[in-house]
Amino acid sequence: MRKLASIVSVGMSKIGRFPELNGRELVVEAFLEAWDGCKNLDRKDIGAVFVGNQSETYEHQIMYGSLVTDWLGLLPKGSMRVEGCAAAGALALSSGVTAIVSGLHDIVLVCGIEKMSLRSTIEITDALMSASDLVLEQHNGMTFPSIYALMARAHMSKYGSNEDDLAAVAVKNHRNALDNPKAHIRKEISKVDVLKSKVIASPLKLYDCSPVSDGAAVAILCKTELASRFTDSPTFVVGMGNSSDTIGLYEREDISWPGAVAQACSNSYQMAGLAPGDISFAEVHDAFTINEILHYEAAGFAKRGAGQESIRSHQTDIGGKIPVNPSGGLKARGHPVGATGLCQIYEIHNQLNRRCGKRQISGAKYALAINEGGSNAIVTTHIISN
Amino acid sequence: MSQPTSFRTEFTIENFFRKLKEEGSLSAARCEKCNFKMIPPRPICSRCLSCDLEWVRVPARGKIVSFSEVHVSSENFQRLLPYVVCIASFGDDLKIPGILKEVKNVKVGSEVEIEIQPDKKPEYVFALSSADRV
Numbered sequence: 001m002r003k004l005a006s007i008v009s010v011g012m013s014k015i016g017r018f019p020e021l022n023g024r025e026l027v028v029e030a031f032l033e034a035w036d037g038c039k040n041l042d043r044k045d046i047g048a049v050f051v052g053n054q055s056e057t058y059e060h061q062i063m064y065g066s067l068v069t070d071w072l073g074l075l076p077k078g079s080m081r082v083e084g085c086a087a088a089g090a091l092a093l094s095s096g097v098t099a100i101v102s103g104l105h106d107i108v109l110v111c112g113i114e115k116m117s118l119r120s121t122i123e124i125t126d127a128l129m130s131a132s133d134l135v136l137e138q139h140n141g142m143t144f145p146s147i148y149a150l151m152a153r154a155h156m157s158k159y160g161s162n163e164d165d166l167a168a169v170a171v172k173n174h175r176n177a178l179d180n181p182k183a184h185i186r187k188e189i190s191k192v193d194v195l196k197s198k199v200i201a202s203p204l205k206l207y208d209c210s211p212v213s214d215g216a217a218v219a220i221l222c223k224t225e226l227a228s229r230f231t232d233s234p235t236f237v238v239g240m241g242n243s244s245d246t247i248g249l250y251e252r253e254d255i256s257w258p259g260a261v262a263q264a265c266s267n268s269y270q271m272a273g274l275a276p277g278d279i280s281f282a283e284v285h286d287a288f289t290i291n292e293i294l295h296y297e298a299a300g301f302a303k304r305g306a307g308q309e310s311i312r313s314h315q316t317d318i319g320g321k322i323p324v325n326p327s328g329g330l331k332a333r334g335h336p337v338g339a340t341g342l343c344q345i346y347e348i349h350n351q352l353n354r355r356c357g358k359r360q361i362s363g364a365k366y367a368l369a370i371n372e373g374g375s376n377a378i379v380t381t382h383i384i385s386n
Numbered sequence: 387m388s389q390p391t392s393f394r395t396e397f398t399i400e401n402f403f404r405k406l407k408e409e410g411s412l413s414a415a416r417c418e419k420c421n422f423k424m425i426p427p428r429p430i431c432s433r434c435l436s437c438d439l440e441w442v443r444v445p446a447r448g449k450i451v452s453f454s455e456v457h458v459s460s461e462n463f464q465r466l467l468p469y470v471v472c473i474a475s476f477g478d479d480l481k482i483p484g485i486l487k488e489v490k491n492v493k494v495g496s497e498v499e500i501e502i503q504p505d506k507k508p509e510y511v512f513a514l515s516s517a518d519r520v
């Protein structure tokens with residue numbers, strides 16, 4: 001197994017709605033935690049900055065590469081913003097790992113940021129729709145909840161999953177977030193709460209959807225040989241996958257199968273020399289509850305068409321066979337779109353270092369992160385080890 | 387030195403909407419090499435990269451593969467709320483998304499017809515076939 005790069009420190013802002021904070025200030029909050037978490041690091045040795053960010057619609061701000069580099073005192077180092085809708089955070093990580101593997105840089109900073117809550121639900125719905133096909137999806141009023149709803153109903157009619165199964169995903173992830181002090185929503189809910197919540201796009205209801213969140217996350221990466229200089233508790237990227245699918249859901253042979261997720265997972269398993277059974281836990285992209293069930297299947301935790309069995313048998317609970325989203329997931333930790341992929345890495349790095357208190361997964365060795373954008377149209381996966 | 391020639395293709399999104407208005411139907415591009423169908427059309431076949439394409443008319447009737455009743459939407463669609471979006475299949479090699487005229491009695495497998503509305507947005511909608519209307 002090859003250690004592609006080392007994660008020496010991570011930081012994350014609190015996730016939630018913060019009218020008093022701008023995006024750049026959330027980045028500073030996340031950075032200070034990561035900075036305090038490593039020793040002997042000279043700012044001058046950070047070679048480059050990669051920032052994941054979804055949309056300029058919210059703050060009317062692009063150029064986050066320059067902004068972050070400046071605000072963190074890293075000028076004149078090179079930087080860029082990477083974009084893949086909600087996959088932006090993991091794309092920033094992949095870009096950083098690639099820069100290290102190539103030998104171009106020894107140490108890089110990767111960051112994800114989204115400040116969404118300035119806008120109304122109607123405006124945010126529109127901003128997110130730009131991640132679907134313009135010609136036939138956006139022009140036909142297909143919102144993102146409705147696109148996932150189409151996947152959900154297709155899965156239900158083909159495989160017999162149901163609204164109860166979706167509700168169970170929300171209940172589990174809310175329960176996990178109760179013990180996560182930085183989570184956006186720390187509120188226990190019941191299946192009935194989910195089933196009775198307002199319909200957003202049938203069969204998906206309010207509690208099937210992740211919230212609109214503000215937040216930022218950062219990670220400091222370095223060449224594996226250097227890691228011990230900066231920390232006693234590094235984690236390592238040992239597998240990486242990136243795969244694309246059609247931007248339009250309707251263009252896929254089977255709309256209930258996230259093919260690019262399966263491909264990206266398979267690529268990262270192959271790179272790490274691991275199989276689904278070797279994974280201790282996963283953080284997956286439950287932007288909508290149905291997607292967690294689809295990701296069980298695509299990651300190989302369940303057979304194709306049988307994802308609902310994993311939630312019914314509590315296999316994905318903390319303490320289950322393969323815990324999924326111990327942080328609370330996008331559903332309850334929150335979903336600041338461009339930051340989410342690195343929020344997943346924040347949880348994984350801390351879990352692998354046994355820092356997660358009541359939600360700690362015992363004996364965790366390998367973790368899988370699945371971060372995706374659009375309707376599983378750009379997918380970036382990482383396998384991290386301790 | 388010869389002048390660079392600019393790229394020309396009739397298989398454009400603009401022509402897709404022009405044909406919709408002129409012919410009152412939806413058209414897809416079919417690859418003559420591998421039979422792959424694309425809607426809206428593309429200048430090259432994304433399966434085999436061939437440029438040998440032809441226009442084919444989408445069959446009048448299709449079947450609902452999946453649907454969702456939308457209750458929260460963007461500014462442009464507030465006037466339609468609640469509305470149903472669906473993906474319908476037209477034969478086994480073409481799926482098309484669209485808004486369904488009806489909200490009630492929609493099922494996976496229901497038969498739909500395409501209705502062109504050339505002067506409105508969206509330019510086409512689906513309607514449940516009479517047999518599926520209750």
Ligand SMILES: [Zn+2]
Pocket residue numbers: 417418419420421422431432433434435436
């Ligand atoms: Zn072809």
